[in-house]
Amino acid sequence: MNNQPQTTEQLLDAIRREAAQLELNTQPEPQPLSAEEYSGSMSFEQNLRLPAKPVYHYREFLPFDDEAFVQNAFLCILQREPDSSGLQSYLDKLRNGMEKQGVLAELSGSEEAQRYGVRIRGLKGYRMIARLRRVRALRPLAHRALGLYRRICELPNSEEMSHYRASVLQQLSQMSRQLRQAERTVDGCLHQLEQHNLKQTELHQGIQQELSTVRKQSANLSHKVAYQQQALAASATSTGTKSDSQSVALTSAVVDNMDISAFYVAFEDACRGTREEIRAKMTPWLAYLPKPESGGNRVLDIGCGRGEWLQLLGEQHYLATGLDINPVMVNSCLEQGLDVCAEDALAWLRAQPDASLCAITAFHVIEHVPFELLLRWTTEARRVLQPGGVLIFETPNPENLLVGSHTFYHDPTHRNPITPALLEFLAEYCGYTNSELVRLHPYPEDARVSGNDPLTERVNGHLCGPQDIALVARVPAMELVE
Amino acid sequence: MKLLLTACQVPFMHGGADYHIDGVTEALRRAGHQVEQVRFPFKFNPTSSIEQLMAHCEQQDFSEFNGVQIDKVISLQFPAYGVRHPDHRVWVMHQHRAVYELFDQQPNARQLEAFKSKVTDYDKRVLSRASRLFANSANVAARLRTYNGLTALPLYHPPHGAEHFYCSDDWEYIFYPSRLETLKRQSLLIQAAKHISAPVRILLGGTGGQEAQYRAEIEQLGVQDRVHLIGRFSEAEKYTLYARALGVFFGPYDEDYGYITLEAMLSGKPVITCTDSGGPLEFVRDGETGYVRDPDPEQIAEAIDRLYADKKAAAAMGAAGRESYTHHNISWQQVVNSLLADN
Numbered sequence: 073m074n075n076q077p078q079t080t081e082q083l084l085d086a087i088r089r090e091a092a093q094l095e096l097n098t099q100p101e102p103q104p105l106s107a108e109e110y111s112g113s114m115s116f117e118q119n120l121r122l123p124a125k126p127v128y129h130y131r132e133f134l135p136f137d138d139e140a141f142v143q144n145a146f147l148c149i150l151q152r153e154p155d156s157s158g159l160q161s162y163l164d165k166l167r168n169g170m171e172k173q174g175v176l177a178e179l180s181g182s183e184e185a186q187r188y189g190v191r192i193r194g195l196k197g198y199r200m201i202a203r204l205r206r207v208r209a210l211r212p213l214a215h216r217a218l219g220l221y222r223r224i225c226e227l228p229n230s231e232e233m234s235h236y237r238a239s240v241l242q243q244l245s246q247m248s249r250q251l252r253q254a255e256r257t258v259d260g261c262l263h264q265l266e267q268h269n270l271k272q273t274e275l276h277q278g279i280q281q282e283l284s285t286v287r288k289q290s291a292n293l294s295h296k297v298a299y300q301q302q303a304l305a306a307s308a309t310s311t312g313t314k315s316d317s318q319s320v321a322l323t324s325a326v327v328d329n330m331d332i333s334a335f336y337v338a339f340e341d342a343c344r345g346t347r348e349e350i351r352a353k354m355t356p357w358l359a360y361l362p363k364p365e366s367g368g369n370r371v372l373d374i375g376c377g378r379g380e381w382l383q384l385l386g387e388q389h390y391l392a393t394g395l396d397i398n399p400v401m402v403n404s405c406l407e408q409g410l411d412v413c414a415e416d417a418l419a420w421l422r423a424q425p426d427a428s429l430c431a432i433t434a435f436h437v438i439e440h441v442p443f444e445l446l447l448r449w450t451t452e453a454r455r456v457l458q459p460g461g462v463l464i465f466e467t468p469n470p471e472n473l474l475v476g477s478h479t480f481y482h483d484p485t486h487r488n489p490i491t492p493a494l495l496e497f498l499a500e501y502c503g504y505t506n507s508e509l510v511r512l513h514p515y516p517e518d519a520r521v522s523g524n525d526p527l528t529e530r531v532n533g534h535l536c537g538p539q540d541i542a543l544v545a546r547v548p549a550m551e552l553v554e
Numbered sequence: 555m556k557l558l559l560t561a562c563q564v565p566f567m568h569g570g571a572d573y574h575i576d577g578v579t580e581a582l583r584r585a586g587h588q589v590e591q592v593r594f595p596f597k598f599n600p601t602s603s604i605e606q607l608m609a610h611c612e613q614q615d616f617s618e619f620n621g622v623q624i625d626k627v628i629s630l631q632f633p634a635y636g637v638r639h640p641d642h643r644v645w646v647m648h649q650h651r652a653v654y655e656l657f658d659q660q661p662n663a664r665q666l667e668a669f670k671s672k673v674t675d676y677d678k679r680v681l682s683r684a685s686r687l688f689a690n691s692a693n694v695a696a697r698l699r700t701y702n703g704l705t706a707l708p709l710y711h712p713p714h715g716a717e718h719f720y721c722s723d724d725w726e727y728i729f730y731p732s733r734l735e736t737l738k739r740q741s742l743l744i745q746a747a748k749h750i751s752a753p754v755r756i757l758l759g760g761t762g763g764q765e766a767q768y769r770a771e772i773e774q775l776g777v778q779d780r781v782h783l784i785g786r787f788s789e790a791e792k793y794t795l796y797a798r799a800l801g802v803f804f805g806p807y808d809e810d811y812g813y814i815t816l817e818a819m820l821s822g823k824p825v826i827t828c829t830d831s832g833g834p835l836e837f838v839r840d841g842e843t844g845y846v847r848d849p850d851p852e853q854i855a856e857a858i859d860r861l862y863a864d865k866k867a868a869a870a871m872g873a874a875g876r877e878s879y880t881h882h883n884i885s886w887q888q889v890v891n892s893l894l895a896d897n
Contacts, residue, residue, distance in 0.1 A: 084782075
């Protein structure tokens with residue numbers, strides 16, 4: 073009792089001191105905390121959450137890591153949970169070494185953040201660096217600035233240093249202002265450039281279109297001119313001795329006729345395709361011919377047109393003759409050095425000795441002639457072809473409904489579609505053997521009705537099947553033995 | 555054995571009841587039983603929510619859950635003790651006091667009449683079904699007899715940390731640790747301070763709803779030099795506060811049981827209590843282990859002066875209290891034995 077405490081404070085102090093020395097093996101009773109410190113007794117989830125406030129210091133976010141950090145940053149700054157892509161992208165950034173201050177600067181600088189106006193203090197430097205970072209080209213600069221800034225932040229906090237820090241901050245802020253200006257200008261330029269490019273493309277397309285129209289017109293015109301020149305020449309020779317009145321009548325008749333021919337050539341030009349396309353189309357036919365070194369190598373092509381096939385034959389060492397009733401075509405072929413004349417096919421065949429040709433071909437010709445003529449050609453060809461020789465007639469395929477009912481009639485000089493059955497019988501009747509029908513040029517795959525049930529197959533067969541068909545008829549080889 | 559222990563839970567209001575519930579659970583586990591607690595959330599208002607909970611509890615069959623047989627159910631609180639089990643041991647901590655001993659103090663007693671009879675009927679009905687009925691104290695057992703005509707055996711349990719209490723020379727103060735509430739009647743002690751002639755201080759420990767009220771009263775009576783509201787204290791400080799007291803005052807109105815009496819006895823300190831304080835009266839023998847006085851500030855002041863005047867006698871009374879505690883054989887082992895005994 074000699075150490076009896078005198079005042080109440082002394083008494084309570086003495087009690088506390090004595091209590092502090094008690095050795096209790098029991099767990100200390102948990103002491104309730106004041107309201108602000110309640111986080112200790114909150115759930116884990118609540119513990120990981122920063123309270124909602126209008127202003128934070130960035131340091132408040134630093135105790136949180138990874139997902140908890142991004143969650144808190146979103147909740148505090150954007151007032152919402154992070155969307156999954158946002159979460160992932162910031163997690164990636166953090167894991168790739170971006171510092172939390174940088175993330176906070178980016179988030180609080182975003183447009184969405186402006187709506188809520190939540191302020192994060194202590195981020196001035198990082199915010200500017202984030203701005204630098206937005207411009208791709210300036211990222212290395214931003215990186216360097218960041219390093220510098222971090223080093224500055226780590227420097228001791230003397231007055232001198234804080235002056236230095238302030239001046240660096242000022243410089244950074246000026247830089248970032250200029251950069252933003254530059255960014256805006258560049259954006260404007262890019263936009264203008266894009267517009268310009270768009271206009272140029274449109275213009276280019278227009279020019280291309282016009283050019284192709286002009287090309288067609290000029291081709292037509294040149295044909296027209298060629299025919300008129302020929303007609304004039306012909307009338308000059310044929311009417312040389314006749315009276316003036318006759319001359320006028322004849323000339324006008326010839327010129328009329330020539331007009332139609334000119335039209336036809338222009339039409340063919342427009343429809344047939346380029347030389348290269350035709351060469352590519354004809355090449356497979358070479359495989360059907362007897363080899364030139366296996367005996368005779370003479371080939372007749374009836375209706376040789378611009379002579380693409382003749383040229384191919386020549387290259388393969390065939391001796392090819394072309395016939396065409398169109399004088400312009402004949403001229404064009406002669407100019408290429410091909411053996412072509414305007415003689416009548418039947419007359420030409422009749423003039424040939426027996427078994428003197430290895431092949432006779434006629435591509436898209438037979439539908440232009442009366443059947444009687446076709447029969448005579450076929451008969452005469454049988455005589456003229458050598459044993460093992462081959463006769464090829466290609467014609468539009470009327471098995472395709474669209475061909476038989478529609479496309480066949482594109483050409484005003486076509487007579488009747490010729491059916492496969494007729495072709496086969498014709499060959500047999502005329503003494504050919506081993507005849508085969510080659511069906512060609514089906515509609516492209518994408519024109520077909522989709523599906524593979526029997527009905528669809530049939531529809532596709534009738535509407536989208538081969539547009540052309542060829543008779544390949546052969547003279548028996550054994551005649552060689554005879 | 556598989557035991558279910560039922561009680562109530564008032565979220566974020568923790569106190570002696572939690573210690574009691576956890577204490578008995580722990581003791582039963584130490585005795586080798588599997589114990590789980592089932593706690594029903596309890597709201598004091600409105601009374602309809604209490605009625606709903608009563609109905610709910612009474613519908614609960616706790617004899618088995620998904621094929622798991624429950625050997626015994628031990629219930630501690632109203633209305634959780636309404637659940638059904640063939641071997642249901644009820645140890646009544648206290649009843650719903652607002653419709654029993656505190657009913658006359660209710661401001662709207664008239665409106666509560668119907669509710670009161672529902673609760674009384676419920677208690678009578680469900681407690682009659684119990685295979686054994688205990689009360690937290692003789693006081694609680696007496697209420698059960700008076701109000702419900704039920705016989706319950708008083709079963710005491712030790713206060714928390716009983717082994718840590720110690721006794722030391724007094725530093726001339728009277729200690730009263732309790733929640734600062736009207737029923738605890740700190741006012742008696744504050745008013746008594748006016749009449750005390752001895753130079754003793756009064757330390758009121760704890761916090762509560764009446765803190766401002768009591769603070770005002772202390773100032774109004776001008777006893778701030780003598781009476782001090784010391785607020786919260788740590789567990790260790792509690793032991794020292796008891797150990798260094800001249801005596802302990804514990805004069806609430808009709809307390810069920812009261813750990814403070816036991817803690818004072820364990821600390822070898824005389825206890826001053828009142829004639830209407832309930833629980834403490836089971837332990838404090840006037841003039842032997844303390845003083846029992848009317849709830850009157852002057853009488854209380856006189857008792858305090860007496861302690862100061864003859865400190866030796868005071869210390870002797872404290873020692874007698876300590877002995878008395880030992881005599882009562884109060885321990886968790888005793889509690890477990892009694893609760894589970896078959897006879």
